[in-house]
Amino acid sequence: MARRFAEKKLVIASHNPGKVREIGDLLRPFSVEVVSAGDLGISEPEETGMTFRANAELKARHSAEASGLPALADDSGLAVTALNGDPGIYSARWAGPSKDFGHAMQKVEEALAGKTDRSARFVCALALAWPDGHVEIFEGTVAGDLVWPPRGDKGFGYDPMFRPAGEALTYGEIDPDEKHATSHRAAAFRQLVEACFKD
Ligand SMILES: O=P(O)(O)OP(=O)(O)OP(=O)(O)OC[C@H]1O[C@@H](n2cnc3c(O)ncnc32)[C@H](O)[C@@H]1O
Numbered sequence: 001m002a003r004r005f006a007e008k009k010l011v012i013a014s015h016n017p018g019k020v021r022e023i024g025d026l027l028r029p030f031s032v033e034v035v036s037a038g039d040l041g042i043s044e045p046e047e048t049g050m051t052f053r054a055n056a057e058l059k060a061r062h063s064a065e066a067s068g069l070p071a072l073a074d075d076s077g078l079a080v081t082a083l084n085g086d087p088g089i090y091s092a093r094w095a096g097p098s099k100d101f102g103h104a105m106q107k108v109e110e111a112l113a114g115k116t117d118r119s120a121r122f123v124c125a126l127a128l129a130w131p132d133g134h135v136e137i138f139e140g141t142v143a144g145d146l147v148w149p150p151r152g153d154k155g156f157g158y159d160p161m162f163r164p165a166g167e168a169l170t171y172g173e174i175d176p177d178e179k180h181a182t183s184h185r186a187a188a189f190r191q192l193v194e195a196c197f198k199d
């Protein structure tokens with residue numbers, strides 16, 4: 001049995017404003033006060049894990065220990081089939097220190113040169129850690145393919161080149177509400193809610 005979340009306040013253990021916004025949107029139906037790790041001046045831990053789950057866990061633990069509050073972390077990325085799952089857990093790092101996702105998307109497109117398989121998945125691991133060391137982890141994915149050139153400015157990161165399966169529009173073009181209904185983050189979040197937030 002997963003541990004139920006019974007506290008009033010939760011730290012969103014991310015320094016990515018796009019993620020903090022999406023997780024805040026997803027948490028809105030629940031009566032929990034949210035504050036981000038950045039707002040609390042909590043540092044970004046080094047992401048030394050070799051899996052999305054391991055990195056989500058270490059980020060959640062880091063913020064829970066630093067704040068004394070439960071903390072929810074997200075480790076996510078784009079896994080491209082023809083690139084053996086790259087950039088994967090290195091998705092943020094492909095954008096370099098200036099977090100230039102135009103550049104990161106260009107790198108993906110260059111790596112795909114000459115390949116016909118343009119399928120990809122977004123993966124999201126969510127880890128909820130309590131200050132006593134207990135952790136719950138959930139993972140979600142969404143399948144799609146990659147378009148070029150990138151389209152739309154509604155999302156963040158790799159959204160402008162990712163088109164979920166069965167959609168004409170990219171995650172850069174669709175309404176955030178629609179992304180929240182179908183995304184990897186939403187899929188992981190549904191499991192988190194089922195396990196930890198439902199009565
Ligand atoms: O670690 P935190 O502080 O949460 O922020 P981050 O941006 O470094 O996040 P990650 O380490 O999980 O790296 C994942 C990268 O994958 C990309 N990514 C994840 N989810 C995405 C989404 O829904 N849409 C577009 N890109 C996404 C995004 O660019 C992230 O920077």
Ligand SMILES: [Mg+2]
Binds near residue numbers: 047092
């Ligand atoms: Mg990161």
